[in-house]
Amino acid sequence: MHGNLTQREVAALGETLNLADGHAFRAWTDQENALVDRLPSLFRQDDRLRLNDITETYFETFFGLSGQTLDRQAGARFPCFTASSGIELIANHLRLAGKSVTLIEPCFDNLKDILRRHQVPLTPLPDDVLQGDAQALEERLDSIDTDVLFLVSPNNPTGTTVSEATLIQILNFCSRRGVMLILDTCFRFYQPDADVYDQYKLLIDADIDWIVIEDTGKTWPTLEIKAPFLSVSRRLAADIDHINSDFLLHVSPFALRLLTGFLELSGADDRDAVRGLVRHNRGLLREALASTFLTPVEQPFMSVSWLRIDPELRGELTGQDVTQDLAQQGIHVLPGNDFFWSDERLGDPYVRVALVRDTSTFTQAADVIRHVCARDQRIRQRSA
Secondary structure: OOOOHHHHHHHOOOOOOEOOOOOOEOOOOHHHHHHHHOHHHHHHHOOHHHHHHHHHHHHHHHHHHHOOOOOOOOEEEEEOOOHHHHHHHHHHHHHHHOOOEEEEEOOOHHHHHHHHHOOOOEEEEEHHHHHOOHHHHHHHHHOOOOOEEEEEOOOOOOOOOOOHHHHHHHHHHHHHHOOEEEEEOOOHHHOOHHHOOOHHHHHHHOOOOEEEEEOOOOOOOOOOOOOOEEEEEHHHHHHHHHHHHOOOOOOOHHHHHHHHHHHHHHHHOOOHHHHHHHHHHHHHHHHHHOOOOEEEOOOOOOOEEEEEEOHHHHOOOOHHHHHHHHHHOOOEOEEOHHHOOOOHHHHOOEEEEEOOEOHHHHHHHHHHHHHHHHHHHHHHHHHO
């Protein structure tokens, strides 16, 4: 299957051993099952006459679980159907304002596709500079000559995050140069508690324009019922509101109530259902890949695994080859090329594997991956 990453994901939806899309696909816990059992009553109770109260409760719960400041005077929040539709709103604004963007790389390809569709000029920023030393980052920031800096933290697929010290450095740069900051945080709930800090407080205190993209579809198994939203600084709120009004009257109060319930359960179990499964499946995958030519190189909390082909064993082998070999055995993953939007060849050594799957399914998939890698490695050693 050729096409963009989402088209590849759609093609694998009906497959049992589908590790392609990064959405949450796992069984419900007992507590989540009890919440789902209450859905008929929620559906009958919720209507748009109560939408404002339901929305505010949702935001309070979301910001509380994520450890963020909710300051209603510092900006606005715009619920949307998908995070990607929120990015479409942003791209409309950037096009109308004539702005150019420095975009993180690698990243999921719909970010660059949406921006390019709106003819927004793009310049890449390698995500590894976000975890280097402060001087190297400062030099890289000083070379930026675009109007907007667009980051993903944690980044999909690498799990690279913007630390508190790094965000402060970036905000100082943006304030000094008049650069807007866009921050996609759709994978935030997988971060370890020790890495969580109040990003919104820092954004609010900085004298810059900013937008934060939030999502739930990567975190909770709600059959694609989601409650994403954009958080927008005060100066941008009116422009985004006007564009948003052309796309959406309002989101479903039922969806907001449902996701509020899942958020509350994650608060009660300290996100164990969210992070525990990912931790367990990562361990299964690492065990399966031991002594093979694939090595996990993502941050070890991320809900997807970013696998690199060992340079010494690689030869002409690419992530596309590995993806095709696995697909022939019923395992569906994503090649790395399309994550590198400025030069797809940079993604040749990589494969991405989704981890948020039931353990029984993932155990079976990991076993097949081990056998395919061992077979391919033997073939390569004989031909060397």
